[in-house]
Amino acid sequence: MGVAERKIREKEELKDQILKAAKRLFIERGFEKTSIRNIADEIEYSPGIIYHYFQDKNEIFYALHQEGFQELRKRMEILGAVEDPMSRLKAMGRIYIQYAFENADMYDLMFIIEAPIDFVVKRDDLCWIEGDSTFNLLRSTVNQCMQKGHFEGHHLEAISFLIWSTVHGMVSLKIRKRVNVLDVGEVDQIIENSYNSFLLILDRS
Amino acid sequence: MGVAERKIREKEELKDQILKAAKRLFIERGFEKTSIRNIADEIEYSPGIIYHYFQDKNEIFYALHQEGFQELRKRMEILGAVEDPMSRLKAMGRIYIQYAFENADMYDLMFIIEAPIDFVVKRDDLCWIEGDSTFNLLRSTVNQCMQKGHFEGHHLEAISFLIWSTVHGMVSLKIRKRVNVLDVGEVDQIIENSYNSFLLILDRS
């Protein structure tokens, strides 16, 4: 019967409203300052209702962090057009950094803030599929690079993690404000220059 | 007169007690779960007293983050014994990573948690001396490497920041639990292997 289906749809709609409100508030105020009551106010419901759609605050931000990975994956899709694996790897890094620059809060949520990962750990999924699939994309590209003779003497896992760490390091130092307070030039410029250094190193590997 | 001096000493002693209690609680419960009331309980004073010694919670954790940098600097001191700048650079990375492994919470406070840096930004010091001096240590070492012919084609600032980013990236991904939930081997092992890959790259640069 159509009634049950409509109910489900309506339930999904409210769930969606909660997520949209949460995202709106999160982007403009950050994680700590986005409270359950704020979200409830935003959708004009009482705070309690949120707990009929989400286990806790962490689950809401786990869902939001998923949206972030969806967007990141979408941006990565164009990489299919790049044949040479080394060029693809380089482009991948650029996309990663650009995503982080344009969506600093979402990047924070995906790779720094503990809430979404605490949700993953709590239900003993023991696996973070969002991160895992993103890392696999990197790993398989690196693998293809190695088959073309790059990264000689390196191990696949190790060099892949190293590459991820490098771009994550640059981006997270910026996001957590450890660069702007440094007696060094313009933040975005130094990251740009550093990434170019990184590309140079890749070329020589 | 000795009275005024004693008073000052007593004031310093209580300030020290606060910091010691805060550190104790922070190490075993983390930043969010260390409240002003917890600290006050620990030293058996009322919560209000803390605000006669510190502007706010951020200042307490700024002071603690300073202690962290002191310890890190202390560990870096043995680097003076390493003549070859490239060997010194490599050892520096090891010390950095080891410090982060042995003092994960302190590293978190120094390079990820916003509280201490928010304190720096608030009073418009516009300069984060602790981070700045640590980065300068790295930069000058890299500079010496370049004078010995390494990192050809790179810019000092850029390659220095890149190196910092790399080790920070590895360490912070671990600390913020993005590695243990990944479908990859033992966390410490992959970081060890990645750092070895990093050393290999340095050798070839």
Next chain:
DNA sequence: AATTTAATTGAACAGTGTTTAATTTTCCAA
């Protein structure tokens, strides 16, 4: 001993995440 100064407290304010009993609304069969 009285007075000034400093140290310390307790209570209040406005907020937080979360739970639960009570209420309202919705649905469906008689």
Next chain:
DNA sequence: TTGGAAAATTAAACACTGTTCAATTAAATT
């Protein structure tokens, strides 16, 4: 159309949070 079961929603409470400030206590000085 109505009565009762089921679902959705709320209001209130709990135990917290950082921070401020008037009132109190303790110490130092005259």
